Amino acid sequence: MTPPAILASSQRVKIINDKKKEIQKQEKKVKDRIISILADPNKDIVYKTLQVLFKSDSPYNLDRKKTERIKIRNLAKKRFLLGYPPRKKMIILLEML
Numbered sequence: 001m002t003p004p005a006i007l008a009s010s011q012r013v014k015i016i017n018d019k020k021k022e023i024q025k026q027e028k029k030v031k032d033r034i035i036s037i038l039a040d041p042n043k044d045i046v047y048k049t050l051q052v053l054f055k056s057d058s059p060y061n062l063d064r065k066k067t068e069r070i071k072i073r074n075l076a077k078k079r080f081l082l083g084y085p086p087r088k089k090m091i092i093l094l095e096m097l
Contacts, residue, residue, distance in 0.1 A: 062069040
């Protein structure tokens with residue numbers, strides 16, 4: 001946004017330009033943080049929390065060692081084929097199997 005020349009030196013235009021600079025600085029910080037997290041996921045609190053949850057030996061954690069995961073997956077497949085929500089496209093379901 002370029003203001004008309006008559007308003008270029010006004011206080012409000014100066015404030016807008018200062019805010020634009022601040023936004024650019026914050027945007028750079030966010031991008032740097034994203035790059036940092038992608039380079040090393042252990043810097044992300046969500047990743048760390050999910051790792052703790054997925055590695056826990058809970059009866060609700062259906063890892064590959066538990067045989068009931070196959071039963072649950074088959075029930076979900078049956079629910080899908082019967083048309084009960086939540087619905088997904090059949091292509092996605094076939095890719096999951």
